[in-house]
Amino acid sequence: MKSRLKVEPSAKRVRAYLGGQLVADTTRALLVWESPHYPTYYLPLDDVASGALKASGATSRSPSRGEAVVHAVSAGGKVAEDAALTYPDSPIEELRGHVRIDWAAMDAWFEEDEEVYVHPRDPYTRVDILPSSRRIRVEVDSVTVADSTHAMILFETGLPARYYLPKTDVRLDLLEHTDSATSCPYKGTAEYWTVNGNKDLAWSYRTPLPESERVAGLISFYNEKLDIYVDEVLQDRPRTPFS
Numbered sequence: 001m002k003s004r005l006k007v008e009p010s011a012k013r014v015r016a017y018l019g020g021q022l023v024a025d026t027t028r029a030l031l032v033w034e035s036p037h038y039p040t041y042y043l044p045l046d047d048v049a050s051g052a053l054k055a056s057g058a059t060s061r062s063p064s065r066g067e068a069v070v071h072a073v074s075a076g077g078k079v080a081e082d083a084a085l086t087y088p089d090s091p092i093e094e095l096r097g098h099v100r101i102d103w104a105a106m107d108a109w110f111e112e113d114e115e116v117y118v119h120p121r122d123p124y125t126r127v128d129i130l131p132s133s134r135r136i137r138v139e140v141d142s143v144t145v146a147d148s149t150h151a152m153i154l155f156e157t158g159l160p161a162r163y164y165l166p167k168t169d170v171r172l173d174l175l176e177h178t179d180s181a182t183s184c185p186y187k188g189t190a191e192y193w194t195v196n197g198n199k200d201l202a203w204s205y206r207t208p209l210p211e212s213e214r215v216a217g218l219i220s221f222y223n224e225k226l227d228i229y230v231d232e233v234l235q236d237r238p239r240t241p242f243s
Helices: 210-215
Strands: 006-009 014-018 021-026 030-033 040-044 053-062 066-075 078-086 098-101 108-111 114-116 127-132 136-140 143-148 151-156 162-164 175-184 188-195 198-204 219-221 227-230
Touching (some): 021 066, 053 078, 066 098
Antiparallel strands (some): 006 030, 014 021, 014 108, 030 040, 053 066, 078 098, 108 114, 136 143, 151 162, 175 188
8 A cells, every 4th residue: 555645734925927917826735745855845736826727638647646737837928738636636635736847847946035046945954154164175086186174064954974175175176077067946056177087076065055155165075975084083984866
């Protein structure tokens, strides 16, 4: 038997925009954990702009949520095809009368008056950034590429500690900037470097979001893919989705 999805109400005002126009505006959103990593918003149909949803005639089935009706979302002269799902007969009663709008298909999402990127913030995820005088040394292929006693250690729920180091303590001659970029709803948009010939092993946030300002301009390295020594003790390489 499939386990029931975790569903709980959000206390935040949630808005979605497409084509410069409001698609949905609600204070009654549901947070639904379709995967263990982060939640998805389900919005009351009553709080979606009139005419914004149009059923495509297609359906989609989920083992836990049941049969979905697929909709296009249109606003401001733009159409996001197959971007919304409703579950009128879902075995999970809370989902009935709600719509799941694909995050990436919208132009912008807001929680209260702050724009949010990538996915909804998980109320059970916490980010703590603490200064540390412990010696952090980073090796790639037996070459020391960073050595610092001025780290900021970022502790994020569900992920290994990340060591953010001043650029002055990093062998920048061994780093080559790449075109890669990723975004995080807690930290912002990261840029990446190849390290000693190994692609995208290091990253930095030039202008992080307010809760992560303490790592601005610092460089971190994937614990999963190289050797990090803390006070000269080699750390185990964690197994994560980034391994």
